[in-house]
Amino acid sequence: MKKSMRRIKVIAFTFVFMLVFASSAFAAISLAYPQKVGLGEPFLVRVTSDKTLDSVTAKWLGTKVSPEIRTWKGKNISLVMFGTDVLADKAGKKELVITVVENGKKRKFSRKVKVYTKKYKTQRLTLPEKMVTPPKEVSARIQNDRVEVKAAKQTQSAERMWFVPFSRPTKGSQSSPYGARRILNGKPKNPHRGLDFRGAKGAKIRAMADGKVILVANHYYAGNCVYLDHGNGVVTLYFHLSQFDVKEGDRVERGQIIGRVGSTGRVTGPHLHMSVSVQGRLVDPRFLLEKSTDKLLGL
Numbered sequence: 001m002k003k004s005m006r007r008i009k010v011i012a013f014t015f016v017f018m019l020v021f022a023s024s025a026f027a028a029i030s031l032a033y034p035q036k037v038g039l040g041e042p043f044l045v046r047v048t049s050d051k052t053l054d055s056v057t058a059k060w061l062g063t064k065v066s067p068e069i070r071t072w073k074g075k076n077i078s079l080v081m082f083g084t085d086v087l088a089d090k091a092g093k094k095e096l097v098i099t100v101v102e103n104g105k106k107r108k109f110s111r112k113v114k115v116y117t118k119k120y121k122t123q124r125l126t127l128p129e130k131m132v133t134p135p136k137e138v139s140a141r142i143q144n145d146r147v148e149v150k151a152a153k154q155t156q157s158a159e160r161m162w163f164v165p166f167s168r169p170t171k172g173s174q175s176s177p178y179g180a181r182r183i184l185n186g187k188p189k190n191p192h193r194g195l196d197f198r199g200a201k202g203a204k205i206r207a208m209a210d211g212k213v214i215l216v217a218n219h220y221y222a223g224n225c226v227y228l229d230h231g232n233g234v235v236t237l238y239f240h241l242s243q244f245d246v247k248e249g250d251r252v253e254r255g256q257i258i259g260r261v262g263s264t265g266r267v268t269g270p271h272l273h274m275s276v277s278v279q280g281r282l283v284d285p286r287f288l289l290e291k292s293t294d295k296l297l298g299l
């Protein structure tokens, strides 16, 4: 009798001990991110947990993202895309903050990423004067375009529909790169914050990832343009189209035709201008077309 009581006590004690131990043991979190990135480059941050998390939040340059958490091989994984904008951001050490919530308890991880300056080309172009210095009567229209663009670039949707590398938007070869400083008709202008592709009028333009059509418009500079939301703050932009093959609200699959190459807006001839907005910042799309997940994580 005494012996069995002792055994029960031991079992009970072990059970309580295990409970206390289990509740105080946090998930093992591992973070992957690059230590340094060039100004204008996108990069990835990966949060891996061995236990289920309530949420993950990542903060970079004042922008917060709550990425989707997916389970893969028994691990809970979030992938976040961030970047810097060659026009809006500066080089230097920047803070990356990851917050995980597990059983209602918050844990914060603060890391530093070094953003270094890169040399970008200078391009001199000659365009019709009204496209370089727009006439007064179109200023209200340009302002309205800006409002639409800002809203589209700030789209945050919960489902991540992208993966890298993105698929090519069109067959033509790349022409004007991201970051090129532009001198239009002798006047210094903002750097080129997209990537141009050669293409004849009517050439097919395809979605670079699964997504949703959030804007189909005709803007003063961009001409006929399509904006696709790929989730978790990643939006792709396609400019100067001659034809639309989608409408706002459509779901699109990676590789699906969304429009045709054209020369609408501020252009010298038919081509596709494509940009990628990451948490509202226009980054170098080349990295997302050419680099693997590991490369963008700095591994």
Ligand SMILES: [Zn+2]
Pocket (backbone or CB within 6 Å): 176, 192, 194, 195, 196, 272, 273, 274
């Ligand atoms: Zn362009």
